[in-house]
Amino acid sequence: MTNNLKKLKQVLAKEGLRFTCQREEVWKEILSSGEHRDADEIYHSLREKGISVSRATVYRTIDVLVKYNMVRKLDVGVGPSKFEHKIDISHHDHIICMKCGKIEEFVVNQIENLQERVAEQYSFKLVRHIHQLFGICKDCQ
Amino acid sequence: MTNNLKKLKQVLAKEGLRFTCQREEVWKEILSSGEHRDADEIYHSLREKGISVSRATVYRTIDVLVKYNMVRKLDVGVGPSKFEHKIDISHHDHIICMKCGKIEEFVVNQIENLQERVAEQYSFKLVRHIHQLFGICKDCQ
């Protein structure tokens, strides 16, 4: 935890940004959950805890965290983007139920490797990828 | 061509919708290009050809075409969604340059198969998938 705060401080320093309690709270809030939440959910969760922060600051802080790979942005095809922290969490992709919105995580190393090869083939320097499977989950079928 | 118009008529009939010249023109416009274009580009292209159609109708028609798998919607991570027709075009995914926006297409059958297995594993009935690699293309590096 203290370790993660240090990480935030370092990143802010690297960006020439100041360490403020709002940024700290946003980061702690994102760290506190393993869910995939949108900016507004994060904002409201903070508000409910009595922490005064604005939507703008939530978005601004998330931007930095995403840039430094501490948070992942997830476009789920409809509605707002979702976010999840990447601390102690290995890379995974998502399979999403189109009816109930349930999100499950999966990893297939073979796919990850094949992606790298595609990038090489097209002479792209790979930065990130989106791999999302949309379907109907067992409960909704 | 006539074949594709028939397809549109069938689809509209199935949906209880009427076959109108606007819908026909939108479909023909999308068919006429192999590019990945957004709704506004399609709209303007029609306008330039002197075809009177509104943005709303372009969006509405695309919705139906996407629903019936005649057009694919492509979320490129920034800006408006892009569309491409799926007639005589086999499935492919996309590798996108984050600087210049260039879009290349790729297919790896092994990945496609692995996806199916993931869906099975999670008891999802797979409907569609997004697989997009974001990076920097050779020219932009």
Next chain:
DNA sequence: CTTAACTTGAGACTCATTATCAATAAGGAT
């Protein structure tokens, strides 16, 4: 403690897309 520079938050704004609704067009029945 001062001061310059950065950050915050309320609200205005943007942009893509969707909704509204009066006017128009389609197409089945006669």
Next chain:
DNA sequence: ATCCTTATTGATAATGAGTCTCAAGTTAAG
């Protein structure tokens, strides 16, 4: 062909996620 009912169109308003603005408040270097 002419009605007549219903669907469609398009101009415009509305929406929703996210960004921008700027005055007021904080931060931290000196």
